[in-house]
Amino acid sequence: MDSIYKSLTAIVGDGHVSNRPEELYIYSFDLGTAEPHRPDYIVSPETTEQVQEIVRLANRENIPIVPLGGGLSLAGLAVPLKGGILLDLKRMDQIIEVNEKARYAVIECGVSQGQLTSYLERHHPHLTHSEPGAPPAATIAGNVMIHGQGDLAQPYGFTSDMILGLEVILPAGELLHLGSCAVGTGWFTLHPLPDVGIFLGWYGTTGIITKLSIKLFPAKKIRGVGTFVVEDENLIPEIIFKITHTQMAEDIIAFSSAIPPFTRELHHINVNIAADSEKELEFREEIIWDDTLGEYIRSGDGGYLGFVRGLQRPQISKTSDYKKGGGFEYVGGIMPVETYPQCYREGRDISERHSIPYTVTGRVIGAAHSMMFAWTYAFNRADPETIRQAREALHETDDLVMKLGGVIWKPGTYGQKLVLERLEPDTRELMKKIKALIDPNGIMNPGNWEIP
Amino acid sequence: MHELKFDQDLCLRCGTQACLTKCQYIEFDGETAKKEILKIATGRDSFVLHKCVTCYACEEYCPFGNHPFYLIAERQEALGISPVPRPLVQRAVNLGIPFRGEPDIKEINGPVLNMGAFSDHMHLIQGKLFEGLPVISTDERKMFHYFCQLMYLHYGKDSVIKKRLPGIIETIAKHKPTEVICFHDECYGAYTSYCDAYGIEVPFKPIHFFEYLYNRLIELKNMIQPVKLKVAYQRPCSSRLSPDKHLFVGRIFNLIGAENVKREFVDENALCCAGAIQGQRQEGSRKRAVIQQQRNVEDMKKAGAQVCVFNCPACLQTIGDLVARNGIKPIHMTDLCRLAIGEIPAGWR
Numbered sequence: 064m065d066s067i068y069k070s071l072t073a074i075v076g077d078g079h080v081s082n083r084p085e086e087l088y089i090y091s092f093d094l095g096t097a098e099p100h101r102p103d104y105i106v107s108p109e110t111t112e113q114v115q116e117i118v119r120l121a122n123r124e125n126i127p128i129v130p131l132g133g134g135l136s137l138a139g140l141a142v143p144l145k146g147g148i149l150l151d152l153k154r155m156d157q158i159i160e161v162n163e164k165a166r167y168a169v170i171e172c173g174v175s176q177g178q179l180t181s182y183l184e185r186h187h188p189h190l191t192h193s194e195p196g197a198p199p200a201a202t203i204a205g206n207v208m209i210h211g212q213g214d215l216a217q218p219y220g221f222t223s224d225m226i227l228g229l230e231v232i233l234p235a236g237e238l239l240h241l242g243s244c245a246v247g248t249g250w251f252t253l254h255p256l257p258d259v260g261i262f263l264g265w266y267g268t269t270g271i272i273t274k275l276s277i278k279l280f281p282a283k284k285i286r287g288v289g290t291f292v293v294e295d296e297n298l299i300p301e302i303i304f305k306i307t308h309t310q311m312a313e314d315i316i317a318f319s320s321a322i323p324p325f326t327r328e329l330h331h332i333n334v335n336i337a338a339d340s341e342k343e344l345e346f347r348e349e350i351i352w353d354d355t356l357g358e359y360i361r362s363g364d365g366g367y368l369g370f371v372r373g374l375q376r377p378q379i380s381k382t383s384d385y386k387k388g389g390g391f392e393y394v395g396g397i398m399p400v401e402t403y404p405q406c407y408r409e410g411r412d413i414s415e416r417h418s419i420p421y422t423v424t425g426r427v428i429g430a431a432h433s434m435m436f437a438w439t440y441a442f443n444r445a446d447p448e449t450i451r452q453a454r455e456a457l458h459e460t461d462d463l464v465m466k467l468g469g470v471i472w473k474p475g476t477y478g479q480k481l482v483l484e485r486l487e488p489d490t491r492e493l494m495k496k497i498k499a500l501i502d503p504n505g506i507m508n509p510g511n512w513e514i515p
Numbered sequence: 516m517h518e519l520k521f522d523q524d525l526c527l528r529c530g531t532q533a534c535l536t537k538c539q540y541i542e543f544d545g546e547t548a549k550k551e552i553l554k555i556a557t558g559r560d561s562f563v564l565h566k567c568v569t570c571y572a573c574e575e576y577c578p579f580g581n582h583p584f585y586l587i588a589e590r591q592e593a594l595g596i597s598p599v600p601r602p603l604v605q606r607a608v609n610l611g612i613p614f615r616g617e618p619d620i621k622e623i624n625g626p627v628l629n630m631g632a633f634s635d636h637m638h639l640i641q642g643k644l645f646e647g648l649p650v651i652s653t654d655e656r657k658m659f660h661y662f663c664q665l666m667y668l669h670y671g672k673d674s675v676i677k678k679r680l681p682g683i684i685e686t687i688a689k690h691k692p693t694e695v696i697c698f699h700d701e702c703y704g705a706y707t708s709y710c711d712a713y714g715i716e717v718p719f720k721p722i723h724f725f726e727y728l729y730n731r732l733i734e735l736k737n738m739i740q741p742v743k744l745k746v747a748y749q750r751p752c753s754s755r756l757s758p759d760k761h762l763f764v765g766r767i768f769n770l771i772g773a774e775n776v777k778r779e780f781v782d783e784n785a786l787c788c789a790g791a792i793q794g795q796r797q798e799g800s801r802k803r804a805v806i807q808q809q810r811n812v813e814d815m816k817k818a819g820a821q822v823c824v825f826n827c828p829a830c831l832q833t834i835g836d837l838v839a840r841n842g843i844k845p846i847h848m849t850d851l852c853r854l855a856i857g858e859i860p861a862g863w864r
Binding site: 293294322325326327328329345348352353357359360364367368 | 597599600601603605606607609610612614790793794796797798799800801802805833836
């Protein structure tokens with residue numbers, strides 16, 4: 064038995080470390096098109112102290128260490144590009160506190176979206192959180208590490224804007240707290256201390272989040288989705304501007320896809336509406352559909368399709384059914400809302416060039432401050448040619464995001480290169496200095512956000 | 516192309532103009548009604564073409580079977596007067612496009628139940644009522660090969676029906692059925708009323724679903740225990756195309772001991788579910804639909820209904836939730852019939 068394996072076992076105990084080839088294989092890839100890379104060890108800690116010890120060991124031995132949540136980013140962000148220790152954090156799944164009155168939850172880094180949703184439904188039914196369209200196994204910590212967004216992004220912004228406190232382990236093993244929790248009070252605010260927020264969006268290259276406090280929001284008794292349909296993509300930005308002006312909606316998502324045929328070359332806008340009573344619901348519906356969008360209905364340019372009770376979270380994973388072999392990956396882009404028409408047209412063109420049915424989806428973030436786009440490409444996992452086609456389409460889409468004046472969201476290595484090339488020199492230099500200061504040995508998720 | 520059998524002289528001779536004077540959505544006096552129907556018949560614009568909510572009821576009201584509603588739908592398309600916004604029309608036209616492979620054709624050489632575009636409602640087809648009955652269109656990925664297309668009457672897109680319906684009939688005919696029991700009475704209306712009106716040949720005998728259920732219940736009469744429920748029936752727009760089969764609703768209720776409560780909005784005076792109204796172009800359509808649905812359900816409540824019985828799955832989807840929130844159980848007719856023969860449908864309490 065090698066000494067690293069032995070040391071890891073000493074930290075987390077038997078059964079939570081592996082270097083068996085079949086398990087290394089499983090952890091060598093994610094569900095997207097990224098090339099696989101095997102870790103040397105998989106370790107699954109249960110406590111913050113164990114994470115600290117593992118990180119100290121990795122730093123001492125100069126071994127790369129890659130944190131893994133649900134493993135659902137699709138962009139290869141938790142694929143161990145340079146081998147080393149893969150830190151599977153799913154066992155750290157305690158919901159430590161839910162503060163009802165201040166509306167926040169303190170959770171460990173392995174808590175999944177579905178776990179928090181079901182916990183709140185059972186124990187705090189009048190509270191909810193911003194849940195993304197990812198499978199329920201996706202972790203909340205993973206989502207904030209990549210600046211994800213959920214179904215409350217329209218009223219409240221990115222999930223990482225909902226952080227009220229963080230516990231982070233630095234590459235040398237130091238334990239850091241950010242926010243009010245750092246001064247020994249509750250985990251109720253990230254402000255007003257001086258900002259040292261250098262962990263969100265870094266994919267674990269500056270530190271490993273082990274605990275966080277996240278905002279919760281009122282869960283209305285009635286939640287449902289109304290749908291508006293237009294043919295002309297040029298209408299989408301103004302319609303979104305008008306709906307967001309009403310402040311009557313939760314999630315707002317516009318999408319178009321080649322399959323099924325009823326969505327082809329049409330643009331559906333799904334608007335989540337929540338209310339505590341029938342009276343409130345009808346008031347909100349009247350404001351949105353009749354008063355705000357009525358002009359499009361009367362002119363025949365837009366149509367109200369109806370309101371369905373119950374939340375229907377976007378399931379872009381369904382696009383994996385478009386080709387045999389069940390694979391799909393998407394490029395995310397944070398875009399100005401006004402670029403929707405080009406995002407749709409040029410994204411559709413890319414899909415058609417690569418013989419992939421197109422799917423373009425955009426979720427509104429904030430009061431139309433931006434939109435998170437997803438251009439999705441299906442491929443057959445058993446057919447290298449379709450994987451190659453999808454990968455090419457993904458790279459072209461990364462280029463498109465930058466060309467249209469957006470920023471690639473959770474970019475893989477190709478997209479990171481594009482972003483870093485565009486990054487202004489002083490900012491890039493600061494990022495480099497921060498990284499060198501915090502992680503001088505470059506052990507943290509190496510291969511990501513590396514600045515030469 | 517198939518031509519509508521419409522006789523303008525019948526309208527000229529008509530003393531009632533019932534097609535329009537009985538309309539529940541637009542107020543007419545007899546004189547205005549006559550003037551407007553003749554305008555429509557002669558291809559001119561009429562406010563009726565703009566205000567029609569496409570409830571199909573005038574097909575039933577016409578004493579001569581002269582197909583006033585088919586005429587309205589034709590004229591709406593010819594004059595470019597779409598009752599719903601363009602994107603919804605396009606969406607609906609796209610909806611009926613099959614995209615998941617060809618249908619699996621098996622020769623039946625006997626009676627068959629056709630689920631049409633409701634393959635996802637196979638859960639309603641179980642138990643003794645359907646024992647031994649072959650079913651086609653059971654795969655929702657391929658159900659649009661069996662879609663009767665009549666839905667496009669709501670969209671002023673009659674041309675789509677005429678273009679696609681013969682191909683659908685051909686697909687069904689490939690199964691070599693003798694009788695085709697239509698799960699949805701819109702399909703029954705398509706293969707009887709619509710095809711007759713347009714001279715489209717149907718090489719099988721369509722059977723109304725409720726007629727099948729009634730006859731099957733007669734066969735199972737020894738098993739029937741009265742359900743002793745006060746029921747309200749939600750009549751769908753499609754049943755206006757086969758008013759001669761509406762009597763099976765009452766016959767089934769009598770047979771299974773369901774009390775059909777006395778309502779204002781019943782039989783000829785029934786209110787549609789308003790699913791087709793909410794998305795129309797006319798100002799205030801969504802609100803009109805909401806109010807109509809509330810009036811409809813209030814009427815059921817006032818009449819003391821415990822259960823609302825549905826024929827059309829689309830009606831059930833549109834107002835089933837509202838019905839339930841008002842303390843009335845929504846149920847499809849098949850499940851009510853199953854209750855009567857001692858079978859408990861899933862979710863029934």
